[in-house]
Amino acid sequence: MSQDGVDLDKSLAYLLKEASSALRAAMEEVLRPLGMNVTHYACLELLAQRPGLSNSELARGAFVTRQTMNVLLQALEREGDVTRPAEAPVGKVLPTRLTPRGRRRLEKASAAVRSVEVRMLSGLTEPEQAAAFQILQSMIHSLRG
């Protein structure tokens, strides 16, 4: 392998992508035995934190298009993990909610994902984690400004 101290001049942008990629891979790995993928999980997690979210809001929260989220929601509805009203209570927005079954599946997935996150942070002290939090938020804010 041609690995001759090449990671010395890595940019922060590359490192960010690398970390994100490693995180996603680790999450997919632990979610696969549960029959879920990352987008799957993100959707359920968002619904647990904010019940009644619309398709478009879920899409933005899970970093996919609303078309993609729509097919996922249809599958989740078919499996009985979420429910959506047949008709929109107001406007066109169909508020989605977790079913008890969905909540149970999410619990297992959350535990698995949490273990990954713990592993990711295992080499960092508490203040370092707090620093990471602020640094990432600053990056996000600057990129969107």
Next chain:
Amino acid sequence: MSQDGVDLDKSLAYLLKEASSALRAAMEEVLRPLGMNVTHYACLELLAQRPGLSNSELARGAFVTRQTMNVLLQALEREGDVTRPAEAPVGKVLPTRLTPRGRRRLEKASAAVRSVEVRMLSGLTEPEQAAAFQILQSMIHSLRG
């Protein structure tokens, strides 16, 4: 919009994904006028830093499969940005190199990407950037251990 202080309990994992997503979007935006995408750019940048990289190595470095990188390399070769020997000098590995044209295209792209990176880091002090570097590397290391 239902934005009621919801980003307070965001996990570091989510923040990492969010930052990575924002970075990618910003990069795609500045690369599009140059007729390139992120994978495109990553490939050329890798070749500039390490001439002679193989298709598989480029794929790993750009976080895609080697099949995907292969079609990209064929396109880049067709456009005259890179060159690959017709036959493998040793084994099956086809070492790829930038052409002068590819190097020129990369220069413009590098400048654009660098401006994005500068913007991303604009809210951080120098020590904070150093901290970010070490934190991300720790995360990557822990996730792969």
Next chain:
DNA sequence: AACGCTATGTCAGAATACTGACATGAGTCA
């Protein structure tokens, strides 16, 4: 009221990346 503007849900088609599989070459070890 009427007009723009924005956002939503949805349909269809296109683009893109991935999984699976194969033959081949290099390196290792008995």
Next chain:
DNA sequence: TGACTCATGTCAGTATTCTGACATAGCGTT
């Protein structure tokens, strides 16, 4: 030398996501 393992390049097919487009609903302004 021969068997074994691993990595590479490549082919074909599948899956997934995205882009484009449409009708419609809420909101604000005129």
